[in-house]
Amino acid sequence: MKLDSVIARFDQRYWALLLLVAWGAVLIFFDLVNFTPYGMDEGATRALLLDWSIADQVAHPVVVFGMPDFRALMFIPLGVYWSGSIVAAKMFTALITFLAIWLLYSWSKQSHSDEVALIGSGLLLIAPITLLQLDAVGVGPYLLLIFALARLVDQKYRAQDRAVTGWYFTQLLLIATAVTLHPAGLAVPAVLAGFWLKNPIELKRRNQVLMGIGLTVTVILVMQAGWISLAWLSNPLPVLGTAVLGLDPLELTAREAMIGALPFVLLLTVLVMDWRFLSSDVLGAMLAFGVVIGLIAADGAWAMAAIALVLYRGTVLLIKANSVIRLRNFIGQRGVVLLTLFIVTTLFMQVDQGHARHNQLDVLSPEDELIRTLAHEAETYGENFRVASQWPGRTMFAVKRAALPLPPPQDDATKFFQQMKGVTHIMFAHNDPNNAPLARSVAALSGNAETVALQAGGVIVKLRTAPAAPAVK
Numbered sequence: 274m275k276l277d278s279v280i281a282r283f284d285q286r287y288w289a290l291l292l293l294v295a296w297g298a299v300l301i302f303f304d305l306v307n308f309t310p311y312g313m314d315e316g317a318t319r320a321l322l323l324d325w326s327i328a329d330q331v332a333h334p335v336v337v338f339g340m341p342d343f344r345a346l347m348f349i350p351l352g353v354y355w356s357g358s359i360v361a362a363k364m365f366t367a368l369i370t371f372l373a374i375w376l377l378y379s380w381s382k383q384s385h386s387d388e389v390a391l392i393g394s395g396l397l398l399i400a401p402i403t404l405l406q407l408d409a410v411g412v413g414p415y416l417l418l419i420f421a422l423a424r425l426v427d428q429k430y431r432a433q434d435r436a437v438t439g440w441y442f443t444q445l446l447l448i449a450t451a452v453t454l455h456p457a458g459l460a461v462p463a464v465l466a467g468f469w470l471k472n473p474i475e476l477k478r479r480n481q482v483l484m485g486i487g488l489t490v491t492v493i494l495v496m497q498a499g500w501i502s503l504a505w506l507s508n509p510l511p512v513l514g515t516a517v518l519g520l521d522p523l524e525l526t527a528r529e530a531m532i533g534a535l536p537f538v539l540l541l542t543v544l545v546m547d548w549r550f551l552s553s554d555v556l557g558a559m560l561a562f563g564v565v566i567g568l569i570a571a572d573g574a575w576a577m578a579a580i581a582l583v584l585y586r587g588t589v590l591l592i593k594a595n596s597v598i599r600l601r602n603f604i605g606q607r608g609v610v611l612l613t614l615f616i617v618t619t620l621f622m623q624v625d626q627g628h629a630r631h632n633q634l635d636v637l638s639p640e641d642e643l644i645r646t647l648a649h650e651a652e653t654y655g656e657n658f659r660v661a662s663q664w665p666g667r668t669m670f671a672v673k674r675a676a677l678p679l680p681p682p683q684d685d686a687t688k689f690f691q692q693m694k695g696v697t698h699i700m701f702a703h704n705d706p707n708n709a710p711l712a713r714s715v716a717a718l719s720g721n722a723e724t725v726a727l728q729a730g731g732v733i734v735k736l737r738t739a740p741a742a743p744a745v746k
Contacts, residue, residue, distance in 0.1 A: 293371050296398060300367060300407075304629045307408050308360050310670040311641040316501035317410035318666030320345035321362055324352030338665060338678060342453040342499030344415055359670075362410055370407050370414040374398060376421035380556050381585050389592065392610075393585035396617060400584070401519035401624040402577045408628075412454045413577030419451045420563065420578075423461050424556040427468070436478045445489045452490055453499030455574050457567030462486045464558045500570075502664070509571035513537055516576040519624040539583050540564065547586045557586070639730030640664065640702070641671075646726045647700055647733055648672045654697065661693070663701040663708070663731065682710035686717040693736055702731040 300306050320341040347369070348362070355361035374394050381390035397403060406413035426447060430440035448465070451458030466486050473479035504512075513533030544551070544561060551557040560582045567575035588610075595609040637645060644667060651658045651672045662668040665676040679701055683689035693699070703712050715722060715734055725733040 289375055293368075296371060297364070297367060300404075304632045305404055305408075305625060306363050306367070307632045308363060309635070310359055311637050311645065311667075312408055313359075313667055313670055314409040314411045315664050315666050316342050316412065316499065317344060317362070318670045319501065320348050321351065321410075322666060322669060324348045325356045328352035328356045339501075340496055340498040342412070342501065343450040344412075344454070346450070347415065363407070366407050366410045366414060369418055370403060371398075373414050373418035373421055376425070377417065377556075377581065377585065380421065380424065384550075384554060384557070385589050389585065389588045392588045392614060393581075396584050396614075396621065397581055399618070399621045399625060400516070400577075400580055401621060401628065402516035402573060402580050404625060404628055405515070405519060406573050406577050409573065411577075412574035416451070416454050416458060416563070416574055416578060417581060419447055419454065419458065419461065420556060420559045423447050423451070423465065423559065427465060427555055431474060436481050441482075441485070445485050448486060448489050449493050452493045455567060455572075456500065456503070456570050457563035457575055457578060459490075459566050460559045460561075460563035462490050463566075464555060464562055467558070468555055503570040504572050505570050507571050509568060509575075510534055510537060512571045512573070512576050513540075513579065515573070516580050517620070517624070519628050536580065536583060539587055540579050543583055543586045543590065546590055550589075551586070639728065641667075641730070643700065643726065643728050643730035643733065644668055644671045646728065647698065650698065650725055650733065650735075657697060659696050660698040660700055661696045662699075668700065679708075679711060682714040684714075686714070686719070686721075689714045690718060690721055690736070696736060698725070698733060698735050700731060700733045703727075704731075 319338055323341055323345050348365075351358070351361055351365055374397050377397070378390045378394040381393055402413070405411070423444070426440055426444045430438065430444055433440060444465070448462045451461040466483055469479050469482050510531065510533035513536045514531070515533075517532055517536060544564070547557075548561075551561040560578060564575065564579045564582055567578065591610055591613060592607075595607060598609070644664065647660065647662075647668065648671050651660075651674055658672075658674055659677070660668060660672070660674070661677045661679055663679055665678050668676040677696065679699070680689070680692055680696075683692065699715065701708050701711060712732075718736070721737045723735045723737075725735050
């Protein structure tokens with residue numbers, strides 16, 4: 274039997290399974306995933322802590338932080354079977370990442386060609402932003418998965434004869450989840466509503482879908498679920514620079530941050546040159562509108578969606594541009610594509626190698642270094658340790674003690690100290706302009722506070738358990 278026939282008979286699903294196993298083995302063997310409690314996304318830690326506390330029936334202060342995003346629903350198996358396991362959370366996110374890219378591969382193959390799907394999916398699997406989001410259990414992979422699933426569910430629901438089916442409620446659940454994940458998730462209800470207005474099937478069914486979408490979005494926004502620790506109105510260039518170079522935005526120099534200008538220009542080019550396709554395809558429209566809407570909070574999740582759009586649809590434009598060269602040989606038809614693929618692959622793999630080296634050397638971001646310092650402080654302080662933190666979820670993960678959110682600032686130092694009753698430490702980013710009032714309130718405590726650590730990521734202040742005695746005149 275010839276090898277070609279054996280490969281042809283081998284089901285595509287088995288190839289996907291083999292690729293998943295191989296990719297997972299590479300992630301673990303080459304230290305591309307950090308299994309320590311540091312580097313986690315704040316929203317992910319809160320969702321995991323909520324699930325773990327419910328599964329273990331343990332009272333937990335995570336409930337005072339507000340409602341987490343709907344990743345908490347996806348994390349239910351982690352709470353039931355692997356409560357407290359960071360390894361399980363990271364590998365579950367790796368599975369979600371692969372599933373999202375596999376669905377994007379299927380979409381790209383159907384909408385254009387197998388060649389484009391292979392190039393886009395292969396590059397996205399090794400893209401630095403993919404590893405960063407996986408390591409952080411970030412929103413990016415889950416957002417891409419919701420985009421891809423929303424397209425499939427819309428197709429299934431449109432194929433049904435009845436208006437109210439399981440697919441209808443599944444679609445509403447996906448919409449609710451997308452909206453809680455990130456502002457870019459608003460693209461899901463917006464695009465679905467737009468396509469139902471454009472292609473309604475029947476008027477009564479269209480009105481029911483639009484009513485369900487509107488009600489779902491309204492309820493989620495009123496609940497104020499999700500959207501945790503977002504970088505509102507941030508500069509997208511350093512974020513894209515991080516997506517390409519794999520560095521923390523705080524560690525980027527001005528020259529390195531400007532590297533983000535290249536993918537930003539490519540992103541704009543794709544949005545403009547490929548607008549006819551993006552506006553006529555459900556998943557393409559979700560990616561495009563998600564990237565545009567997500568600009569109000571450009572972060573790693575937004576960058577992953579932007580890079581995915583550039584890789585899949587940018588490859589299509591690159592192939593079309595290459596075909597303009599009038600040479601009827603392989604170099605003339607695919608020379609530019611192969612050269613670009615070689616350059617991008619080399620860059621991504623070098624950055625991935627640096628990411629692995631950081632994990633091996635236990636190099637942390639400034640914020641995580643500060644949290645690790647607090648963890649050492651908690652070990653020496655004793656049982657009465659309690660902290661008010663700017664990152665309560667991440668703090669509880671690392672310190673393994675209860676943490677509270679930051680208190681509101683007060684002009685009166687005595688009132689501020691009284692409202693901090695029971696709190697022994699406070700940790701926040703003192704260089705953040707939003708924390709300037711809090712920094713002034715802490716500074717006004719004078720003898721009632723002691724600075725434990727002052728680092729690039731922030732400050733740790735230890736509070737006295739009782740007010741200091743007034744000075745004798």
